[in-house]
Amino acid sequence: MSQTPDNAVRQYIEQNSEAFLDDLKDWLRIPSVSAQPEHADDVRRSADWLAAKLKETGFPVTEVWETAGAPAVFAEWPSDDPDAPTVLVYGHHDVQPAAREDGWDTDPFEPETKGRQLYARGAADDKGQVFFHTLGVRAHLATTGRTTPAVHLKLLIEGEEESGSPHFRTLIEQHRRRLAADAVIVSDTGMWSETTPTVCTGMRGLVECELSLCGPDQDIHSGSFGGAVPNPATVAGRIVAALHDAENKVAIPGFYDGITELTDRERALFAELPFDEQEWLRTAKSYAAHGEQGYSTLERIWARPTAEVNGIGGGYQGAGGKTVVPSSAFVKLSFRIVAGQDPARVEAAITQWVEAQMPAGIRHTLTFSGATRPCLTPLDHPALEAVARSMGRAFEQPVRFTREGGSGPAADLQDVLESPVLFLGISVPSDGWHAPNEKVELDLLMKGVEAAAYLWTDLAGSLRT
Numbered sequence: 001m002s003q004t005p006d007n008a009v010r011q012y013i014e015q016n017s018e019a020f021l022d023d024l025k026d027w028l029r030i031p032s033v034s035a036q037p038e039h040a041d042d043v044r045r046s047a048d049w050l051a052a053k054l055k056e057t058g059f060p061v062t063e064v065w066e067t068a069g070a071p072a073v074f075a076e077w078p079s080d081d082p083d084a085p086t087v088l089v090y091g092h093h094d095v096q097p098a099a100r101e102d103g104w105d106t107d108p109f110e111p112e113t114k115g116r117q118l119y120a121r122g123a124a125d126d127k128g129q130v131f132f133h134t135l136g137v138r139a140h141l142a143t144t145g146r147t148t149p150a151v152h153l154k155l156l157i158e159g160e161e162e163s164g165s166p167h168f169r170t171l172i173e174q175h176r177r178r179l180a181a182d183a184v185i186v187s188d189t190g191m192w193s194e195t196t197p198t199v200c201t202g203m204r205g206l207v208e209c210e211l212s213l214c215g216p217d218q219d220i221h222s223g224s225f226g227g228a229v230p231n232p233a234t235v236a237g238r239i240v241a242a243l244h245d246a247e248n249k250v251a252i253p254g255f256y257d258g259i260t261e262l263t264d265r266e267r268a269l270f271a272e273l274p275f276d277e278q279e280w281l282r283t284a285k286s287y288a289a290h291g292e293q294g295y296s297t298l299e300r301i302w303a304r305p306t307a308e309v310n311g312i313g314g315g316y317q318g319a320g321g322k323t324v325v326p327s328s329a330f331v332k333l334s335f336r337i338v339a340g341q342d343p344a345r346v347e348a349a350i351t352q353w354v355e356a357q358m359p360a361g362i363r364h365t366l367t368f369s370g371a372t373r374p375c376l377t378p379l380d381h382p383a384l385e386a387v388a389r390s391m392g393r394a395f396e397q398p399v400r401f402t403r404e405g406g407s408g409p410a411a412d413l414q415d416v417l418e419s420p421v422l423f424l425g426i427s428v429p430s431d432g433w434h435a436p437n438e439k440v441e442l443d444l445l446m447k448g449v450e451a452a453a454y455l456w457t458d459l460a461g462s463l464r465t
């Protein structure tokens, strides 16, 4: 009796799952905490371990790439089909700090299987999700009879993601030619839930700034001078109050210029997700939902730009009163931006707006830091359709689509390599990223292997021009 291809893939994965998990556990035992200098050798050991394992998997090219910080791993497996498209997989091999006393039930660096869950720091973020590609590509080869992947396959696994990827942009600019790809697959995200498989289609970007306001050269008597000179704390308050209009839209002229609006299809798909706002509010530890009029909570988080006051201060902060006109005040602001918004243009709009608010006698400095671009792949992009189909086959149900409200290095890949970024992840919110008792659901991990096994054939077809 002939088997359907899906059965053959599942059988192959099942036969090899034990060895796969043993290897993953070995990797999880390496405490590759990039934020802690005492683990620098472990981060390097993790890179070497992965490079060796990728070689063993079959990648003919495996290299450890140095940065000014922790090393990254690059691997390449060209297809024997010269016309095949090129795909780059991104993930990271460093992990968040973890210690037993943070509330872990077991040693964070001694993987522990309980039922169908594997507990360890990095189990979901991100070693498990990087590692599913190793068995995935082997299942792809074994069940298609190929000796090389259907796409030119490249992997870039960085070692500093949990420290804010300080050298990542330089690294990919430096290796731009070797990293060139028709599509980037980011495996460092999650799904809606165990029962609702989803594919993320984009992330918001980020612009951050601090505004310092100086009035009189020192704090001065509010009776002798107050009401007759400008007060920098009042100006800080006015700026914060003027950030949003009555509909909670950002009131900075030009801020929304060029943004990619949500399509009706996306809005309808978001609305179909089993979203429980009360439950979400409990997670938010907030007492009400609030935001831009005309948009749902999910739309506000995923697809709309925002302005947030992260901090405000100035004047007397001690006990009791002090009747002064303060000398200085500050406001810390951050802006989440969406596809179509350019950080440089947004920064220019903010700068102009702040200048226009400034009364005579208040000197100000506006300092920007840490801009990240947004990224978004349209729902009808052939590569996104291929990812969704592969996930759908693995989960035996159509997948839905989400976005990510946060910001990350994926945008740099889109920007520098000029290729669409797709997200293939199987982690779920309960996995506890960055928290004690991080785990990965083994059944979902194996679905990740399976989706990766289907993906290369599908992408080879859908990306071919």
Ligand SMILES: [Zn+2]
Residues within 6 Å of the ligand: 092, 125, 126, 161, 188
């Ligand atoms: Zn991660």
